[in-house]
Amino acid sequence: MDLVLRAERVLLGGEIRPAAVAVAQGTVVDIGPPDAAYAAQDDVWVPAGAVLLPGFVDTHVHINAPGTDWEGFATATEAAARAGITTVVDMPLDSVPVTTTVEALRIKQAAAQSDSCVDVAFWGGVVPGNLGALHPLAEAGVRGFKCFLADSGNPDFPHLSPAQFRAAAAEVAALDAVLLVHAESHAVLAASPSPSGAGYASFLASRPDSAEVDAVALALDTARSTGVRLHLVHVSSGQTLELIADAKAAGVAVTAETCPHYLTFAAETIxxxxxxxxxCPPIRACANRDQLWSALADGTLDMIVSDHSPCTPELKGDGDFRDVFAGISSLQLSPRAAWTQAAERGFGLADLSRWMSERPARLAGFTDRGHISVGARADLCAFDPDTADTVHAAELRHRHPVSPYDGSTLRGGVLATWVAGDAVYRSAGVAA
Incomplete structure (x- = not known):
């Protein structure tokens, strides 16, 4: 064996129990009792109190490299490792070039290969200019495709009209791929008031619930008619949940995610x-937040991902919502932020792992991770569910120290992270 991890608490098949996990050539090859007589180059007891979990999988990360100074693969993946995240899937916009061609994908892959300490995969982008030409991207290895139904904020990544979206869905369905959609309606947003000044209420009014409802309805109708596997990214509005639940009950192939910031913060307290x-879409009211948690509990929402969307500090608006770049920087904090709120609501680590490991891995087509089992990749993290500390944004490994979690107390802590059996992060006190 290359590595044996022994722990009094290991998440196996949805239950926590003592075990030893034996690893060879990056793969889990056996699981036995914690004192099993494995001979290994590296034999590690996970610290008491910690739980050995599958590595988290974050399928919604904007790394913005190459071509910008917003975030890079080195900083993003180091932040991910410290969060227990072992796989990230990068979004196709806000880099130069955007990932809408095979050539652009190869440029991103080369940048990631030289700078990453966790596994990095990629979504391909769908824009009006590459409709009808998605097959080469699928052949080149993207995990699926992402599009917008409203302005993306990047002129190099324009949104699709409803007719273009239906054409994209049919094309992606023919490729047997998954189509991720930013579901806000361009028409509704265009008719909404523009944000202005320091008041968060003006920003919230600029992106009403109706923008999500309208776009989600269009996306679900398109999935019904084309048979595409549809994934709704960053659901923020509770008003969409009945539409999603009804579509699932009718057999529509749809999954949906939300994000820790929608599950943590509330408009009334900003x-x-x-x-x-x-x-974008915005953090909404406290009652809306409760609806999202209920939807996770009943399966209407499938997963939690970060939507880590950083920028340079000067683009965050300097207190004026009229000029703000809308994106939350949270990759290093995402599992802890979700766990803080989940634990308060009576959920357990099996729920957290299902939402942040198993289901995101399934979305991206990874059958070899998101769970601890013989034959799986040895992507693992040691997570202490009971520790807590205060977030200091300047100490995070993100490239820029801007985060709404600055000063918050979050529960949980990652003591060590292994990617394919290699330790990519160990906190002080964890034996080598």
Missing amino acids: PDGATQFAA
Whole structure:
């Protein structure tokens, strides 16, 4: 064996029990009792109190490289490793070039290969200019395709009209791939008031629930008519949940995600000028947050991902929502933020792992991770569910120290992370 991890608490098949996990050539080759007589180059007891979990899988990460100074693969993947995240799937916009051609994908892959300490995969982009030409991207290895139904904020990544979206869905269905959609309606947003000044209420009014409802309805109708596997990214509005639940009950192939910031914060408590809270779609009211948690509990929402969407500090609006770049920087904090709220609501680590490991891995087509079992990749993390500390944004490994979690107390801590059996992060006190 190359590695044996022994712990009093290991998440196996949805249950936590003592075990030893034996690893060879990056793969789990056996699981036995914690004192099993395995001979290994590296024999590690996970610290008491910690739980050995599958590595988290984050399928919604904007790394923005190459071509910008917003975030890079080295900083993003180091932040991921410290979060227990062992696989990230990068979004296709806000880099130069955007990932809408095979050539652009190869440029991104080369940048990631030289700078990453966790596994990195990629979504391909769908824009009006590459409709009808998605097959080469699928052949080149993207995990699926992402499009927008409203302005993406990047002129190099224009949104699709409803007719173009239906054409894209039919094309992606023919490729037997998954289509991810940013479901906000361009028409509704265009008719909404523009944000202005320091008041968060003006930003919230600029992106109403109806924008999501309209776009989700279009996306679900398109999935019904084309048979495409549809994934709704960053669901923020509780008003969409009945539509999603009804579509699932009718057999539509749809999954949906939400994000820790929608599950943590509430519009009523966002101070004036706090542009670090701006996201698209926006953080909504406290009652809406409760609806999202209920939807995770009943399966209407399938998973939690970060939507880590950083930028340079000067683009965060300087207290004026009219000028803000809307994106939450949270990759290093995402599992802890979700766990803090989940534990308060009576959920367990098996729920967290299902939402943040198993189901995101399945979305991206990874059958070899998101669970601990013989034959799986040895992507693992040692997670202490009971520790807590205060977030200091300047100490995070993200490239820029801007986060709405700055000053928050979050529960849980990652003590070590292994990717294919290699330790990519160990906190002080964890034996080598």
